[in-house]
Amino acid sequence: MLLSASFPTRKVFGITTLDNLRLEQFLSCHLQTVTAADLLGDVFTIGGHSGETIVPVLHSWTHNLTEDEYKALVHRVQFGGDEVVKAKNGKGSATLSMxxxxxxxxxxLLTAIVDGVVVDEVSFVNLYTLNGVDKLPSFITSEVDYFSLPLKLSKDGIDSVSFPHDINQLEFSMIDVALKKLKGDIAKGVNLVSGPKL
Incomplete structure (x- = not known):
């Protein structure tokens, strides 16, 4: 994708923190031996921010779940917003979670800017020109220009992005599904922005 030279790729974020919060909370509730705060940074989501584009990455915690529990957790993280809307009888969304x-x-972000500390985060970003993109799997960078990934935040924006080194086969399968859906979603967004406004 060609971008304007003024597009600040290091300073534009699609916030997927909500998906990470849900994963931490739901997994903590299931395990009952760790708090959601204990899971911060140890588990996270990559991909996108809607349904099957959300790919939970559980690292070693996968072994604490049966296959059915794992599938239920993934579904709950991917469709947690629907759960809230249903609980509110369709009269609201997950405003407190957001x-x-x-x-x-x-x-x-403020810690990075004000204190000058490099902070670990996860965000939906444009992969164009970011440090670390050359180390990402080509099956991602050849398919989409935007993807949610772990990143390092500094006072100047995104220092670098990275891809989890220990993705398991189930997670790879979910990434494949996510990429197919993301391609269509991204195209819709680009067409909306660049298309006629009337």
Whole structure:
């Protein structure tokens, strides 16, 4: 994708923190031996921010779940918003969850900017020109220009992005599904922005 020279790829984020919060909370509730705070940074989601584009990465925690429990957890993380809307009888969305996610992301951003500390985060970003993109799997970079990945935040924006080194086969399968859906979603977004406004 060709971008304007003024497009600040290091400073534009699609916040997927909500998906990470849900994963931490739901897994913590299931395990009952660790808090959601204990799982921060140890488990996270990559891919996108809707349904099957959300890919939970559990690292070693996968072994604490049966196959059915794993599938149920993945589904709950991917469709957690639907769960909230259903609980509210269709009369609202996950506003408190979104506020908490925004607070966490902005707090990390401010820590990076004000304190000059490099902070670990996960965000949906444009992969163009970012440090670390050359080390990402080509099956991602050849398919999409945007993807949610772990990244390092500094006062200047994104220092680098990375791909989890210990993705398991189930997670690879979910990434494949996510990429197919993301391609269509990204195309819709690009067409909306670049298309006629009337």
């Amino acid at each position: 506020a908490t996610a925004a607070y966490r992301f902005v707090s990390n």
